[in-house]
Amino acid sequence: MKRFNSVPLIMAKSIQTNLFHNIGVDLGTTKTLVYVKGRGIVVNEPTVVATNNKTGQILAIGQEAEGMLGKTPLHISAIRPLSSGVISDFEVTEKMLHYFLERCKAKGVLGRIFDWPRLVIGVPTGGTEVEKRAVEDVARSAGAKEVYLIEEPIAVALGAQLKIKESQGIFIADIGGGSTEVAVISLGGVVVSKSLRVAGDKLNEDIIYYFRDKYKLSIGEKTAERIKIFIGSAVDLGTNQEMNVKGRDLTRGLPKEIRVKEDDIREAISPSLEKIIGAIKDTIESTPPELIGDIMETGVILSGGTSMLRGFDKLLEDSVDLPVNLIDDPVTSVIRGIGIILENVEDYKDILINIIRENPPL
Ligand SMILES: Nc1ncnc2c1ncn2[C@@H]1O[C@H](COP(=O)(O)OP(=O)(O)OP(=O)(O)O)[C@@H](O)[C@H]1O
Ligand SMILES: [Mg+2]
Known part of the structure; x- marks a missing residue:
């Protein structure tokens, strides 16, 4: 009898597996990346959302919202819903993730009916249980039917093609x-x-403070980031790069442009x-x-x-x-590692964290 029963069981299991849409997410403070099994990385966008403060309506997400950072009128806020790797605005994170997941939906009528996202999502190793649960909750609220967490350093190691189980x-x-x-x-x-x-945000902040103290010049976060990327350095590389920086003179309140050197930026970010x-x-x-x-x-x-x-x-x-x-392409290493897991779930199910017990085993 068992032999006859196992056939429909295997079929049911296989149908169930195929109905799941396996998706990976790297929910970063600066960038959110989404990987869809069989398709690769389909979203690589800044973790930024612009909302109308009066109506609560979402105006832009990702790249478009990032362009608004520091430039919005009073009734619009362009915000980053994660801070220091942790969700700081649950509702906005949920809406953003929902929007990104919608983009990954399968095409066609059947795809839309049987679209059960199963998410594997990266979490920092140092995170508390509450922070991990917040990631899981946000993924479920955004539409995931099953959620599994993976510690980000393990995903990085997989992304670097290393044999993590040895x-x-x-x-x-x-x-x-x-x-x-x-x-x-x-x-x-x-x-x-x-x-x-x-990490990177703190370096931008250091540059903003340095300009305020040393040059009495007020600059925005995006300008600070540009300076860091163009002429920032950790050691003297002998390149002596320089660049012009525009901001507001804090003593006169008027626009001012100054020329800064690589050494100054190194001094700002060294601590x-x-x-x-x-x-x-x-x-x-x-x-x-x-x-x-x-x-x-x-x-x-x-x-x-x-x-x-x-x-x-x-x-x-x-x-x-x-x-x-x-590592090659350091910004995509976590999501590439998650992608490796999604493509071979059976091999990696033992390293995934499943803190809500109602998920059936993979
Ligand atoms: N060429 C560069 N030089 C210096 N910093 C850079 C460069 N390119 C990107 N960055 C910085 O890298 C940071 C983003 O890195 P990454 O995408 O790995 O972060 P994240 O995964 O979103 O954040 P986290 O993992 O901390 O939640 C930003 O602070 C950005 O300014
Ligand atoms: Mg990251």
Whole structure:
């Protein structure tokens, strides 16, 4: 009897599996990326939403909303609903994610009827249970039928094509917009980790304060980010770059343009870079000796947008006496790792976190 029963059971399971639309999300402070199984990365947009304060209506999401940052009239707010890697505005995050998920919907009538999104979504290792649950809740409210969480450093390691399930230690430093996540991975899990709310946003803030103090010039967040990306550096690279910066003179209240040098920007951001390096050193100090041996060979894998700051890899290498490898395309490493999971769910189901128990096993 069992043999006859198992056929419909297998069929039902297979139909159920096919009805699920497997989607991966990297919900970052600066950028949100979405991966659809079989299609690849379909959304790569700034985590910004513009709303009308009077009506609560959403006016723009992603790229378009980012263009409004710092330029909105009183009745419009362009906001970033995540701060330091954590959801700070649940409702706006939900609307944004819902909008991105709608874009991933399957085409055709059948696709629309049987569209049950199953989400695998990245979370910082240092996050609390409440923060993790908020990510899960936001994904469900945005339309996901099943939600699984994955620790971001593990996704980065997968994105770097590393074999995460072996007993070989892997050292990941993911320096994004809102947070720095440092973790040592072995046997498919995180052995040691450290999370720091200092990353790209803090560097922008440092630049804004520096201009205010040194040049009495008020500049916006986007200008600070441009300066960081164009002439920012972590060590003296001998390039002596310069650029013109426009802002408002704080003493006269009038527009002013000044020319700034690479060295000035390095001075502005150095204390924060030291904090990031400090977190990496602390993690090395807490790593079990057997894993340190592995890491001396494989080195530190650097990921996240801020790891592209010119000379940062060199500063780190000089500070920790370990080889440093900047991952290819550091901004997409988390979502590429999640993509690998989605394409081979059976192989990775044991490393996914499922904090709401009503999800059936994958
Ligand atoms: N070339 C560059 N030099 C320096 N910083 C850069 C460069 N390119 C991007 N960044 C910075 O990288 C940060 C965004 O990185 P990323 O997309 O990894 O963050 P995120 O995943 O959205 O944030 P988090 O993981 O902290 O929640 C921004 O602060 C951006 O200014
Ligand atoms: Mg990130």
